[in-house]
Amino acid sequence: MKYDIRLKIVYEYRSAVIDARHLLRVRPVSDAAQTARNVRVVIEPRAGEHQRDGDFFGNDVDTIAFFVPQTELCVVMEAVVAVQRARPRLETTPDIETLASDALATRSANGASPLHHLGPSRRIAPFADLTAYVAETLVEDARPAGLAVMALTKRIREEFAYDPAATSVGTSVAEAFAQKRGVCQDFSHVMIAGLRGNGIPARYVSGFLRTEPPKGQPRLEGADAMHAWVDVWLGDDAGWVGFDPTNGIVAGDDHIVVAVGRDYSDALPIAGSFVTAGPQKTDHFVDVIPIG
Template sequence: MKYAIRLKITYDYPSAVSDARHLLRVRPREGAGQTLRKIAVAITPRPGEHARERDFFGNAVDAIAFFTPQTELTVLMEATVTVERVPPPLAVTPGLVDVAEDALAARDADGASPLHHLGPSRRIETLPALTAYVEQTFQAAARPAGEAVLALTKRIREDFAYLPGSTSVGTSVTEAFTERRGVCQDFSHVMIAGLRANGIPARYVSGFLRTEPPEGQPRLEGADAMHAWVEAWLGNDIGWVGFDPTNGILAGDDHIVVAVGRDYSDALPIAGAFVTAGPQATDHFVDVVPIP
């Protein structure tokens, strides 16, 4: 599937900002069935410094800095992306115990290694009730790891209410799990925490969903903004596989990956520091249109 993608992020500051530095992760990734055909990133006002690089997890990063006062910031990303993912063979994935053992035996040290996605991180905490919730799901029936993770994905979709505005960017795993409500970021963090506590490596994915569903299919939740889902590591042969707990499905050709990491902190579309006074106003606009 081929898509035209447009992302616009704006910030308005009540007083002039000086000495600002930001890291942008807005460029779609390449690989794993995803091809970047065309990309343009426009930043207004023009930064005093602008460098392109990749972070530890292989995400494309624009490092920018401003040295003159500014009262607003606009980031506009426009891209053409092709997504052609082969459905993963969940029925022939190893068992849960085998996946956990293979993860602990891994010796790779790069950003894709399962070892970096097994323990707590800045936004992922261990919660005994959540650990038991996932363990109960896994014990419901003997099945390969891939099918067990998909069952957890569907259970979260059934048990949790998608309620935009009910949580904030700082909502913890404990709060989201206890309240059983939130948005895609919350559900992804809950699922990641539960998987890791049960020995399955899991990482956070930030990206886009197609805005217009195929004819006769329901519109996916979370398509109006940047979306988040989970990738679980299912052994040495299959590796990372995407699961969308917000919609209870596998991540397929409707999902466009931008960044991955241990949690939301590693995949923020914009992060940084600046000097100003007072609050700030921000807005995100996303449009993902299939190209015939």
């Protein structure tokens, strides 16, 4: 499937920003499952410094800095992305116990290693109640780990309510789990924390969802903004496989990856620091249009 994608992020400052430095993770990745072409990032006002680089997890990062006063920042990313994601063979994955043991035995230390996605991170810390909740599904029987994670994905979809008014960007995993309401970021953090608590490597994925569903299929939740889902490491053969707990499905050709990391902090579309006074306002606009 091929998509024409446009992301617009706007910040408005009540008082002028006099010094600002930001990291942008807005460019879709190119890998075995998707190819990004004609990628263009436009920044207004023009940055005093602008460099492109990659981070530890392989994300494409634009580093920008401003040295003159500004009252607004606008970032626009446009790209054409082709996605052809193979359907994972969940039934051929190891069982949960074997998978957890294999993860600990991994010797690779690069950004894609499961070792970096087993423990606590800045926004995620496993805790007993959530670990037990997830264990109920994972160890229900001796089925392959891929099928167990799929069952967990569907359980979160069924038992958690999609409610944008229920949480904010600062809502903790414990709070989201307790109220079982929130958005894709909350559900992804809950699922990651629960899996890590049971020894299963899981990472956060930031990206886009197809806006227009195929004929006869329901519209997916979260398609009007940047979306989040979970990659789970299912062994050396299967590798990282995407699961979308917001919609209870395996990530497929409707999912376009932009960035991955231990949690939302590693995959923020825009991060950094600036000097100003007073509040700020931000808006995100996303268009994902199928073109063939």
